[in-house]
Amino acid sequence: MRLAYLVGIVALGLVSTGALAGGDPAIGKTKATPCVACHGEDGMGIAPNYPVLAGQHADYLAHSLRQYRSGERKNAIMAGFATNLSDDDIEDLAAWFASLEGLQTAER
Numbered sequence: 001m002r003l004a005y006l007v008g009i010v011a012l013g014l015v016s017t018g019a020l021a022g023g024d025p026a027i028g029k030t031k032a033t034p035c036v037a038c039h040g041e042d043g044m045g046i047a048p049n050y051p052v053l054a055g056q057h058a059d060y061l062a063h064s065l066r067q068y069r070s071g072e073r074k075n076a077i078m079a080g081f082a083t084n085l086s087d088d089d090i091e092d093l094a095a096w097f098a099s100l101e102g103l104q105t106a107e108r
Helices: 001-020 027-032 033-039 058-069 077-082 087-099
Strands: none
Touching: 027 087, 033 077, 033 087, 058 077, 058 087
16 A cells, blocks of 8 residues: 555656646747747747747657757758757747647647
8 A cells, every 4th residue: 555655656746747847938938039020929920831839749849949959950040040049948939839829639
């Protein structure tokens, strides 16, 4: 019985840590000012050739920004923005755009 209780507490701690990890959407919103020029205030893009960021999964957005920053993913415009982003900036931006209504999947 005590072992099951201990395992439950450890599992709860791991789940809680994962839920708290990642960026802050409110801070991300303030950092997203340059993004608005192409991706719009709502993250839906200002034209069909700009990707919709709203509602995308935060880890996908963070991964993409890291790839732009490193040069692994090529786009002259995004490289110019992403080069100066810290890991915290990336997590905050990803949290902001993930929090917006936009992407509709079967899960939602």
